[in-house]
Amino acid sequence: MLEITRTLVGVVAASAAARALDGLVVPGRAFACRAADDELLLLCAPPVTDEVAREVATRLAALDPDALVIDTTDGWAAISVVGSDARGSFGLLSPLELPDAGFLQGEVVHVPAKVVAGDDRVLILVPSIWEAHLHDRAAKALGHTGPLEAHPWAVPTS
């Protein structure tokens, strides 16, 4: 059984000195994705995005007074592939090697993407201009018919 859903996820971008990001204590309501030495994406459930952004901004300010923290939720579109074959099915969308769990980035359906892998689920984020393309290509590749249902994202517990 494989389920594909449109995923509503808050995305906060934090740009700061690498050492500041190394030392940041990430709020428990967020999942940290280190996109670059000086850039961190924090994923969270949409209702807590503002809180996460404020909290991260406060914490980072103590580590790097010039840190920049911005809610970039509108810049991203996401889907989740969930099910026992989620990880195997990801191979139909991308040549990327999934880690056992955690974050990676690279091309998915031929566009730049951020990916969070879990045991039985894969979250895929692409720039929102690619939203229709992601939905269309993923649905076709994974044999899904009809519109994708939308569900809010939750931080992985393990």
Add this chain to the structure above:
Amino acid sequence: MEAWLRDWIDRWDLHVHLLDQTAQVGAILLAGPDARRILERLTDDDVSAEALPHMRHAEIIVADVPCRALRVGFVGEVGFELHHDRSRGPELYDALLEAGRPEGSQPFGLGALDVLRLEKAHLYLGQDTLPDDHPAKLGLDWAVAMEKPDFIGKPALERMGALPLERTLVGLRIEGEPRRGVPLLAGDRVVGRTTSCARSEAARGTIALGWVRTVDGSFPTELVAGDARAVVVPTPFYDPEGARLRA
């Protein structure tokens, strides 16, 4: 663009954050002689010509949507480019259309945009320009402040400015139907080509942009575009003083 900016940040060792927000921001252009009146129905902010003049910007609320409003005029009339969070785009678009209903406002597409910007001789980069163009060849040297002590590209512009101008972009009036991408001939010699061309009601005729090369040290003004007579004319073709744009 991001790579270019990062290159300069690294080269100058700048302490700068760079975040690409392109996918996060939507833009809707409200343009036309009634644009300000329509916008005023949806905002409490001052969008008068005094408060928000041409080529300035302001943070305003439009139909409860926070926007960065840019007073720009690619189509040659009063225009407000409203940049907003992408997720608020549909409600902003619907509100603008509804507010403009008394004036009969409606969406316009790339075809209309192409004619309107051509009437103002606003360029499409890549279509009206060539890879080795510089501001002087395009008649845009007025837009470069060469008196500044330094800026990226200044030495290159100074070097090219010392060379004789052998090619330039010109405005043309053409007899008959539009001829885009056709050779421009001076006598039997091909001296250039049209880059943009359209029938314009406002300019009452067929207008074009095209580049021409010098013939015997000067730019020809009487040409043949494909098989039609073409005359070099000053630009813009519409509202040359820019009064409508700045209203």
